[in-house]
Amino acid sequence: MLPLPVLERAAIEMTNANGTGQSVMEMSHRSGDFKPIIDKTEALLREIMHIPANYRVLFLQGGASLQFSMIPLNLAAGAEPGKASRRALYVDTGVWAQKAIEEAAKYADVSVQASSKDKNYTYIPAPSAAAGDEAYYHITLNNTIVGTRWPELPPAKLLGKVPLAADASSCILSEPLDVSRFGILYAGAQKNLGPAGTTVVIIREDLIGKAPAWTPVLLRYDIHAGEGSMYNTPPCYGIYIIGLVLEWLKAQGGVAAMEQKNREKAALLYDYLETSRMFRSPVEKPSRSLMNIPFVPVETGPDKRKEIEIRFVKEAAASGLVNLAGHRLLGGMRASIYNAMPTEGVQALVAFMESFEKRN
Ligand SMILES: *Cc1c(COP(=O)(O)O)cnc(C)c1O
Secondary structure (H helix, E strand, C coil), X not given: CCCHHHHHHHHHCCCCHHHCCCCHHHCCCCCCCCHHHHHHHHHHHHHHHCCCCCEEEEEECCHHHHHHHHHHHHHHECCCCCCECCEEEEEECCHHHHHHHHHHCCCCEEEEEEECHHHCCCCCCCCCCCCCCCCEEEEECEECCCCEECCCCCCHHHHCCCCEEEECCCCCCCCCCCHHHCCEEEEECCCCCCCCCCEEEXXXXXXXXXXXXXXXXXXXXXXXXXXXXXXXXXXXXXXXXXXXXXXXXXXXXXXXXXHHHHHHHHHHHHHHHHHCCCEECCCCHHHECCCEEEEEECCCCHHHHXXXXXXXXXXXXXXXXXXXXXXXXXXXXXXXXXXCCCHHHHHHHHHHHHHHHHHC
């Protein structure tokens, strides 16, 4: 979801943004009309996330998935293609972590430090210590598909000087984050920030400029940082909408207020799941996500379970509750309750689940 006031404002400004007589989609990205838009978006993100001055904010394309390639390329690849120069550490917490690991293995000497594969990724494993000379330590802060979340970051003493790299695609701005704990933090915009097509990268300055010479120009952090995200045409409209989302978020009270609301929303659903005799959460309590809440029928027979799932998703959609099918790789159901989902939306879901349970 995007906040309704953001969509309404975008609609009003569609043909005439900031009195320019143009849509943001029509502006030259190097014009005096667009510059204030990208500057405002970056300034708001810095303010809301308390991003320290020695970090750069980049607005890129390619989604979080391209960061799976860019991070190892820029920080661990060797002087010749196909030869890693440095070791990179990863924690395997499910599909997105695995994709990051697979991609990194092409450019870096990858070592998987911990995994929760033994229990279908239903918990966050305890991280083990870095040796100290590795290029980075990669985690997926919120695992969108299985619905787990790191309850706390790997302790600084486990990492030593090794920079923490984190995929924050599905939890950025959902609760406060201490940016200074990270070397690099990235998020595809489409979950909590704005429309698909923009990726936000927050990177510590000392990690910029390490890419080997053969790195494709568009995949180099130093090029994007040096050109203020305008080496080529940036995703202008997405950057504009992110700016509107950030204004909305600030008016709501910022990330601390978001966290409080998100905790209340998640508690509504988790509390119901605790008492339900029809549905349960497959995720271990300390690792439960605030943003993505999967649930499965308690029923154990696979045919009966599938039948309940199909009927639930269909009847929910008929009641105006959409996008509740679990990820295609996992099945079951999943409620994604990002920042813009109002409490009433979760209340409506719980009320529907209670009535579905009674009727069945
Ligand atoms: C959605 C998602 C991705 C993939 O993002 P794209 O922008 O589609 O590449 C990666 N990681 C996490 C945690 C996600 O939720």
